[in-house]
Amino acid sequence: MTEPTGVPASPRALRSALRITALEVRGFRNLAPLVLEPGARFQVISGDNGAGKSSLLEAIDYLARLESFRGARTEDLLQQGVDAQPSAQASLGMRVVGDLAPRTFRVALEAGRPRVLSLDGKKPRSIAAWHASARVVLFHPGDVELPSGGPEPRRALLDRVLSQLDPTYASMAAAYLKALRSRNRLLRAERPDRRAITAFDELLASAGAVIGESRARLVDGLAPLAAEAFAELHGGTLALTVAYRPRVEPGIEHLRAALTRSLDKDLARGFTAEGPHADELALLLDDTLARRHASQGQHRAIVLALKVAELRVLEARTGCVPLLLLDDVSSELDRGKNRRLFELLARHTGQVFLTTTHPEFILLDAADRRDYRMRAGRLE
Ligand SMILES: Nc1ncnc2c1ncn2[C@@H]1O[C@H](COP(=O)(O)OP(=O)(O)O)[C@@H](O)[C@H]1O
Numbered sequence: 147m148t149e150p151t152g153v154p155a156s157p158r159a160l161r162s163a164l165r166i167t168a169l170e171v172r173g174f175r176n177l178a179p180l181v182l183e184p185g186a187r188f189q190v191i192s193g194d195n196g197a198g199k200s201s202l203l204e205a206i207d208y209l210a211r212l213e214s215f216r217g218a219r220t221e222d223l224l225q226q227g228v229d230a231q232p233s234a235q236a237s238l239g240m241r242v243v244g245d246l247a248p249r250t251f252r253v254a255l256e257a258g259r260p261r262v263l264s265l266d267g268k269k270p271r272s273i274a275a276w277h278a279s280a281r282v283v284l285f286h287p288g289d290v291e292l293p294s295g296g297p298e299p300r301r302a303l304l305d306r307v308l309s310q311l312d313p314t315y316a317s318m319a320a321a322y323l324k325a326l327r328s329r330n331r332l333l334r335a336e337r338p339d340r341r342a343i344t345a346f347d348e349l350l351a352s353a354g355a356v357i358g359e360s361r362a363r364l365v366d367g368l369a370p371l372a373a374e375a376f377a378e379l380h381g382g383t384l385a386l387t388v389a390y391r392p393r394v395e396p397g398i399e400h401l402r403a404a405l406t407r408s409l410d411k412d413l414a415r416g417f418t419a420e421g422p423h424a425d426e427l428a429l430l431l432d433d434t435l436a437r438r439h440a441s442q443g444q445h446r447a448i449v450l451a452l453k454v455a456e457l458r459v460l461e462a463r464t465g466c467v468p469l470l471l472l473d474d475v476s477s478e479l480d481r482g483k484n485r486r487l488f489e490l491l492a493r494h495t496g497q498v499f500l501t502t503t504h505p506e507f508i509l510l511d512a513a514d515r516r517d518y519r520m521r522a523g524r525l526e
């Protein structure tokens with residue numbers, strides 16, 4: 147298992163970057179059939195609201211992570227015809243170079259049926275094998291709620307990075323969640339069976355320990371990178387602190403003891419209170435919780451700083467720059483923050499897909515960019 151500390155290794159002279167060399171989208175959301183050979187660096191996609199810009203990034207993100215960032219079901223992804231009926235099928239494909247050998251990813255979606263995946267023309271051995279060669283960092287407008295809302299999306303951020311770094315992490319987290327749900331169901335039974343309930347404690351403690359220790363190491367790596375990126379994006383002296391606040395100190399003994407100690411209370415509440423499912427990732431600006439005090443613009447800068455940190459950790463730990471997808475990134479940034487964002491992006495060596503309603507906000511050199519226009523689902 148890799149140690150996701152996130153501390154950058156000594157910088158390599160030439161770091162490889164994941165790059166999509168061919169992209170194909172059919173029957174997805176409002177997009178007209180699309181075949182694209184993107185450039186090595188910035189793809190700037192501009193268009194009016196509702197043109198299909200987010201749909202295009204969603205298609206790429208879905209190809210990499212096999213999940214919709216909008217939480218959409220397959221039925222919602224399939225293109226609706228004039229009669230509002232979803233079309234029978236959608237297909238997505240991309241060829242990615244840069245990490246190991248070039249790989250071809252294909253997903254076929256069909257209403258009411260399981261999706262069909264193919265990696266280099268074959269059914270992938272595991273989802274982990276898929277994720278291992280399609281790493282992506284995405285910013286989308288909904289992310290601005292990350293600092294202000296509940297803790298769940300902040301835990302999800304840690305889990306997303308860890309799953310991309312270490313295939314065993316995702317299966318460990320899934321096993322933990324399954325055991326947690328079973329234990330909670332038993333806690334709510336009319337006549338709870340204590341022995342059956344505590345039978346889950348060992349699995350929860352051991353999987354929970356791996357989750358907690360992995361998250362703690364990841365935050366050790368993420369925190370200084372996020373602080374640095376925030377200082378650069380925000381300007382001024384305001385400092386971002388990212389701190390892991392586990393519900394129970396990571397470690398199998400601590401978790402075991404916490405589960406035992408809280409059994410009576412768990413029975414009264416009807417759920418398991420102690421464990422990494424209740425962890426918090428605290429985001430502080432000058433030692434004050436961002437959730438309570440930060441402005442909208444500061445929230446955006448925090449989220450962008452976390453995304454930059456996520457990218458750098460993935461890059462450092464895998465030796466390969468992930469794909470970067472930035473949906474509507476400039477809107478609601480003031481001029482200073484927008485300028486500093488593009489100064490930072492100009493040094494980014496990987497491939498980027500970036501959408502905007504206002505191409506004049508995109509401050510990139512002509513040599514680094516390819517411009518596209520999205521009109522009513524058609525990319526020009
Ligand atoms: N399954 C679907 N079939 C057809 N159109 C869809 C589907 N899902 C969403 N749309 C429409 O696609 C359009 C483009 O959405 P979006 O990609 O979010 O636009 P943008 O990001 O350019 O503002 C919207 O008008 C939306 O209603």
Ligand SMILES: [Mg+2]
Pocket residue numbers: 196199200201473474
């Ligand atoms: Mg959009």
